[in-house]
């Protein structure tokens with residue numbers, strides 16, 4: 001069932017809430033792939049009602065071209081979800097239904113998590129994400145919400161958001177889904193040419209290399225190798241490669257005992273920006 005207005009979604013949800021049914025929620029921007037469907041399957045298995053939102057959120061894009069070109073495939077998405085389970089509630093609003101007349105971001109402070117990596121390279125991105133996820137959470141009022149680890153920084157920020165906004169929602173992170181050759185699944189992959197799609201596997205290969213060499217090499221050596229690898233590939237342009245402590249996401253310059261690290265990459269294949277990350281220890 002597709003709802004374009006939160007009022008009708010809420011009356012449907014209310015019928016279920018009076019029967020104490022738990023609500024699982026998967027927020028998406030659509031162009032659904034296997035990674036999204038895995039989140040939806042997990043939500044279906046852990047809750048009596050599952051809501052999936054499909055909304056390309058304008059306030060989290062700092063680049064008008066990227067927003068315009070973001071794939072929009074509502075009909076196919078709805079069919080994919082129906083195939084999984086025909087009781088899934090799909091919320092596909094227009095901006096006004098979520099934001100009212102003022103489609104702008106609220107300003108958040110996520111304890112510094114918002115300044116690194118994606119926050120540094122995409123101005124205002126996490127204010128936009130925080131704003132829309134807060135609005136979606138208030139519209140759906142789920143018990144649990146599911147997010148992919150491909151956007152690991154976003155996942156950590158959303159955990160912080162529920163504590164800032166005092167929302168009683170359990171945030172569940174789910175593993176990255178990959179194409180056969182390793183590229184992390186993303187709605188943006190649809191925009192890659194055949195060659196770009198093939199070459200983009202170096203993102204994941206590089207992360208795997210960093211993972212296997214993490215114990216022997218210094219962070220400086222790992223960074224040097226990664227930047228040289230990208231320089232040799234004419235199809236991909238590295239924006240950043242960072243190794244960060246997962247608790248504060250601050251880029252690490254030296255390894256410290258007892259800390260848990262992850263490697264993060266953002267790179268362009270032509271105009272398409274791709275991100276990925278991997279646990280290192």
Ligand code: PAF
Pocket residue numbers: 027028029055057060129132133151154
């Ligand atoms: O990860 C996404 O697709 C988006 O950032 C989200 C969480 C749906 C908010 O627009």
